[in-house]
Amino acid sequence: MTATLTTGHVPAVHRVSVARAYRFELVKLVSQWRIRLLVLACWVVPALFVAVVSRQSTLPVDTLFGRWMNATGWAGPLVVLGFAGTWALPLVTSLVAGDVFASEDRLGTWRHLLVAVRSPRRIFAAKALASLTVILLLVIGLAGSSAAGGVLAVGNQPLVGLDGHLLTSGDAAVRVLLAWACVLAPTLALAGIGLLGSVVLGRSPMGLLLPALVALAMQLAQMLPLPVAMRLALPGYAFIAWNGLFTSSAQLAPVLTGIAVSLVWAMTATVLAYLLFLRRDFTNPTDEGSGRRAFTAGVLPLVGLTAVTFGIVAGATGATGSGIKQEKVQRSVATAFAHLYRIQTQQLHRPAVTEAQLRATAACNKGGVDRDAEGPGNDWHCVVSWHLPGVTATGTAIYQLDVTADGRYVADGDGPKEVNGYFLVRTPTGDAPNPLWQFDSNVELLDTTSKGN
Structure with a gap:
């Protein structure tokens, strides 16, 4: 009797595409209760806030455009925008981008994810795109909800601009939309910092808090009497530069400078996160970040970037001193x-x-x-x-x-x-x-x- 060796057909194992991995990561994000609660809050709370405050006799006059909330529905979304740039958007980027990689460390699911996707590059791209999608959804909710609440509660009246000139209702609507679009750039910068912190610090809570802490530091810096070139070299300035859109002669130079600086920060932080993620040893469960690596790979490059952008802004604009003359x-x-x-x-x-x-x-x-x-x-x-x-x-x-x-x-x-x-x-x-x-x-x-x- 002769034994025969038969070789069966072994099917080739294909890597999961970025699109499929992206859908998987997006479902994972929106299935979390805190993300669902965040989406609900961003799409409902601003409308209620604007509608209620606009009907009050006492208005938030210490907030930009707050004194006009009972005169036009287009003041409300600008009041919400000022609050969002200070608190809401840093919190959103922390809860979404700051936790997108760290959650795998806490759950210990890296090995399963790598076996399923078979490509760290695709994993990073899918997670980054999914987190940015959720952040964009939340920003759209804040803008749309606050605008709807203001227009429905007060009406589509003209808006008094920042230098006192009267904007027609159509012009006000366009500028409000542009103002919200302007803050997408610094939000992306904070999201990039969140990805970097999530990769470098692993399950440490500091990774989750990093975007909010960076945003707070930049807000404090904007309160200091810094040279105008240093002020514009920080991505946090783009959260307030939209003010210049509401003057009769639009102040576009600070707006465009803030957007450009923010996009450079977003790209730099994301690339750093990507390179560090590819270098990670996933076979070692304890390799989830260290303080030394966070400093050398995260803090130092961003400090260097600040110095470079300061030099470029100072040279390109010729701005000196505080700029308030x-x-x-x-x-x-x-x-x-x-x-x-x-x-x-x-x-x-x-x-x-x-x-x-x-x-x-x-x-x-x-x-x-x-x-x-x-x-x-x-x-x-x-x-x-x-x-x-x-x-x-x-x-x-x-x-x-x-x-x-x-x-x-x-x-x-x-x-x-x-x-x-x-x-x-x-x-x-x-x-x-x-x-x-x-x-x-x-x-x-x-x-x-x-x-x-």
């Missing part, structure tokens, strides 16, 4: 006053007047310094002068300014009473909020906008 403050105050004076004229049913006819000017000093005053502070004092057609006397109004380090300021009217000394004006239809009593505006930190009013 006397001439800019005077021009900004005069421009905002002229625009808001026209709104007050319409409220009082007085003869229409144009900014050119008003010829508004402002003389400002800081702490008694009348020449070459500069820098942030709450000791700015301005006297605005204007002219009315057919009137020989020159009108004057006094304002006290609190200018923050990022260029935003609140101008508080200090008389005369009939112009800006009281928060209400008596109109033919009853008392109405006085637009000249207090107003928000900003000083463009880069010298790019035309000097005309």
Whole structure:
């Protein structure tokens, strides 16, 4: 009897495609209770918040555009955007991107995932794309929900811009959409940092907290009197640069600079995470990150990137000092006053007047310094002068300014009473909020906008 050896056909094992792995990772993410709760909160809470606050007699006037929440539905999404850039978006990136790799360490499922996908490169791409998809879904929810809540609760009225000029409802809608689009770039930068922390620190809770801590550090840096080039070299500036979209001459240079810097940070952090992930020894269960590797592979490259971007921004813009100078403050105050004076004229049913006819000017000093005053502070004092057609006397109004380090300021009217000394004006239809009593505006930190009013 002769034995015969038969060789059976062994099917070839194919690697799982990126698209299939991406769908698998996306299902894993949205099946987590905290992600579902986050999606629900981002799609529901902003609408409720805007609708409720817009109906209150007391508005968040210390928040940009907060004083206009009961006048137009387009102020609400901008108030939510300011909050989201400070708290919500860093938290979102921490909970999603900061945990996407660390969760496998906690569950001990790397070996099973590698056997199924058979490619660390595809695993990284699938996890990164899935986390970015969820983050994008949450950002869209924040923007859409807040806009819907504002328009439904208050209406589709025009919006007063940051320098006092009136935006039509259509223009306001476009600029609100662009403002939310602008913060996608710094959100991607935080997501890249979250991926890096998740890869480098493993199951350590510091990996989960890293995007939020970095965002907090950048917010604190924006409050300091840093040189304007250093301010723009940090991706956190893009969370506030959208303010420049709401001026009559859009301040695009800071916006575009912030977006470019944020995208460079996002790309650098993601590439670092990718390279470190490929170098990981998955056969060793204890190889899940160390403090030394986090410092040398994570912190040092980002510090170096900050130095490089600072040099590039300083060389490309020629920006020096704080960027808050006397001439800019005077021009900004005069421009905002002229625009808001026209709104007050319409409220009082007085003869229409144009900014050119008003010829508004402002003389400002800081702490008694009348020449070459500069820098942030709450000791700015301005006297605005204007002219009315057919009137020989020159009108004057006094304002006290609190200018923050990022260029935003609140101008508080200090008389005369009939112009800006009281928060209400008596109109033919009853008392109405006085637009000249207090107003928000900003000083463009880069010298790019035309000097005309």
